[in-house]
Amino acid sequence: MTNQTVTSATPxxxxxxxxxxxxxxxxxxxxxxxxxxxxxxxxVLQDLSLxxxxxxxxxxxGASGCGKSTLLNLVAGLDSxxxxxxxxxxxxxxxxxxxxxxxxxxxxxxNIELALRLSxxxxxxxxxxIARLLDLVHxxxxxxxxxxxxxxxxxQRVALARALAxxxxxxxxDEPFAALDAITRDVLHEELHRIWREADLTVIFVTHNVREAxxxxxxxxxxxxxxxxxxxxxxxxxxxxRRIESPAVSALSAEITEDLRRExxxxxx
Amino acid sequence: MAVSTPPARDDVGxxxxxxxxxxxxxxxxxxxxxxxxxxxxxxxPILAIIVLILFWWAAYALKLKPEFVLPSPASAxxxxxxxxxxxxxxxxxxxxxxxAFVGFLISVVLGTVIGLALAxxxxxxxxxxxxxxxxxxxxxxxxxxxxxxxxxxxNEAMLFVVIMGATPSIANxxxxxxxxxxxxxxxxxxxxxxxxxxxxxxxxxxASLPGxxxxxxxxxxxxxxxxxxxxxxVFSPALGLGxxxxxxxxxxxGDMAGVMATIISILFVGILVELCFxxxxxxxVLRQRGLLGDKL
Numbered sequence: 232m233t234n235q236t237v238t239s240a241t242p243x244x245x246x247x248x249x250x251x252x253x254x255x256x257x258x259x260x261x262x263x264x265x266x267x268x269x270x271x272x273x274x275v276l277q278d279l280s281l282x283x284x285x286x287x288x289x290x291x292x293g294a295s296g297c298g299k300s301t302l303l304n305l306v307a308g309l310d311s312x313x314x315x316x317x318x319x320x321x322x323x324x325x326x327x328x329x330x331x332x333x334x335x336x337x338x339x340x341x342n343i344e345l346a347l348r349l350s351x352x353x354x355x356x357x358x359x360x361i362a363r364l365l366d367l368v369h370x371x372x373x374x375x376x377x378x379x380x381x382x383x384x385x386x387q388r389v390a391l392a393r394a395l396a397x398x399x400x401x402x403x404x405d406e407p408f409a410a411l412d413a414i415t416r417d418v419l420h421e422e423l424h425r426i427w428r429e430a431d432l433t434v435i436f437v438t439h440n441v442r443e444a445x446x447x448x449x450x451x452x453x454x455x456x457x458x459x460x461x462x463x464x465x466x467x468x469x470x471x472x473r474r475i476e477s478p479a480v481s482a483l484s485a486e487i488t489e490d491l492r493r494e495x496x497x498x499x500x
Numbered sequence: 501m502a503v504s505t506p507p508a509r510d511d512v513g514x515x516x517x518x519x520x521x522x523x524x525x526x527x528x529x530x531x532x533x534x535x536x537x538x539x540x541x542x543x544x545p546i547l548a549i550i551v552l553i554l555f556w557w558a559a560y561a562l563k564l565k566p567e568f569v570l571p572s573p574a575s576a577x578x579x580x581x582x583x584x585x586x587x588x589x590x591x592x593x594x595x596x597x598x599x600a601f602v603g604f605l606i607s608v609v610l611g612t613v614i615g616l617a618l619a620x621x622x623x624x625x626x627x628x629x630x631x632x633x634x635x636x637x638x639x640x641x642x643x644x645x646x647x648x649x650x651x652x653x654x655n656e657a658m659l660f661v662v663i664m665g666a667t668p669s670i671a672n673x674x675x676x677x678x679x680x681x682x683x684x685x686x687x688x689x690x691x692x693x694x695x696x697x698x699x700x701x702x703x704x705x706x707a708s709l710p711g712x713x714x715x716x717x718x719x720x721x722x723x724x725x726x727x728x729x730x731x732x733x734v735f736s737p738a739l740g741l742g743x744x745x746x747x748x749x750x751x752x753x754g755d756m757a758g759v760m761a762t763i764i765s766i767l768f769v770g771i772l773v774e775l776c777f778x779x780x781x782x783x784x785v786l787r788q789r790g791l792l793g794d795k796l
Binding site: 307309325326328330332334335336337345346349350369370377378379380381382383384385393397414415418421422 | 512513515516517519520523524684685687688690691692693694698702703706707709785788789790
């Protein structure tokens with residue numbers, strides 16, 4: 232477990248990769264995002280720089296108002312930065328939301344089919360692809376289920392299958408498991424890790440849950456709020472199977488939580 | 501002590517299967533639910549109709565008004581049967597339904613385009629929104645004199661009145677349907693790669709369907725009543741008789757039993773279209789989305 236501190240005193244904070252890693256899948260260069268130009272309103276994101284390596288699993292951690300979701304929207308191309316550069320060499324990203332965001336007028340299978348269709352996958356391959364993706368998230372045979380007939384955890388797995396159907400190499404996740412109970416979330420962490428490895432994805436995972444970030448990420452970035460900036464990052468290399476209750480996860484979570492609290496306290500003054 | 505031992509991979513799989521089974525809603529399987537529902541929804545209206553007819557018959561029996569003003573339910577029924585036997589009632593229902601249907605279809609096309617424009621363009625909305633809501637309030641019978649001057653005593657005149665009656669409701673229906681779409685859905689659509697026409701086709705239209713259907717339903721009601729108003733006034737031997745024209749004929753002949761029989765026919769055609777078409781359609785859409793709750 233190594234940890235690098237990027238002090239917030241530096242005007243230009245770079246959350247960089249360790250030097251020995253693979254080419255970048257996502258690069259942010261001094262990105263600033265301002266929603267309201269009125270005087271006295273701090274930017275949502277200020278001067279952010281970030282490189283995420285291909286195949287890396289990065290967790291962004293921060294209290295509310297730190298602009299985590301805004302950052303994902305920028306990378307997803309749903310919004311554009313006020314200043315700065317965002318580069319996604321692979322081009323395509325898939326975004327998963329907190330609520331399942333599946334279309335309730337379609338069945339589970341048809342939700343996936345729509346993603347395949349809009350991604351230009353030939354019609355003849357749809358059926359086999361839907362079966363493969365549902366199998367991947369352990370929901371074989373559920374394609375004809377209506378969304379309201381599925382539990383919260385199952386919905387998020389269908390949403391994951393739909394995101395994978397887009398054939399994007401980069402998966403952006405905006406607190407996707409926040410609304411689930413602890414046991415379901417735990418199972419989904421396991422599934423996500425398995426799929427991340429099997430499908431060779433790059434994942435940027437946003438959460439406010441410290442343990443979740445430590446459980447999942449290879450790297451955890453702590454963000455400050457108003458303006459959103461990177462405060463500190465941790466490179467995590469816990470050996471062996473990592474579980475939410477592992478002592479190593481607990482120990483690092485305690486340390487990060489302490490930092491997060493310090494960040495939040497700063498706003499009370 | 502194996503408390504902190506991480507479970508093996510298979511354990512997660514079986515845990516997941518257990519969670520899926522536990523958290524999937526269990527729906528009761530009652531084979532006769534459909535039949536029970538239909539039975540349950542049939543008898544109250546029938547009872548209500550019987551009560552109304554009893555009141556009518558009582559008023560008639562008390563001789564509150566002379567018989568040529570207030571005929572008995574029996575003579576209205578007789579008049580209805582005579583109309584059926586001669587085939588004029590069927591022909592009139594067919595003619596009216598055909599006109600209303602054609603007018604309604606044109607209104608659906610116009611109303612959908614206008615409604616989408618209202619929902620998507622703020623300038624169009626600010627400019628035409630209040631006007632279209634105003635048109636929705638305007639009784640469409642007010643268009644009849646203008647229609648006669650522009651189109652003469654013709655089918656086009658009636659069609660025009662129907663379209664002016666139904667289009668604003670449909671436009672406002674789809675507008676509010678689109679307004680009520682959660683902001684998440686268009687964003688998801690964009691993420692999936694739906695832009696422009698695809699966004700409307702795969703996201704906006706299906707997402708707004710419940711509001712759209714309510715608008716269509718109201719549009720049909722407006723189409724039907726606008727047509728009746730138009731048919732009452734637009735009369736020419738060259739045009740096929742519709743229910744409205746039959747009603748006006750009954751009045752000129754002083755046939756009050758016929759008037760009652762025709763009014764009831766108009767009412768029942770309206771109810772029938774609602775029950776056989778719009779109600780099942782709306783149920784289906786709401787059930788698919790899990791919006792019907794326990795009311796299977």
